[in-house]
Amino acid sequence: MNMNISLAPLVSLIAGVLILVVPRLLNYIVAGYLIIVGLIGLFGGSGFHMR
Secondary structure, eight states, X not given: OOOOBOHHHHHHHHHHHHHHHOGGGHHHHHHHHHHHHXXXXXXXXXXXXXX
């Protein structure tokens, strides 16, 4: 069984759950998400796919 899991949707799901549980974390979660997505965009995200 092959599973393709992209990193961005997984991070978005985790961030959404954390924001619902602890709303004060919103600024940190958004900043961290943007930094991670920016780094993946700059350095290429081809190695971040899980199979």
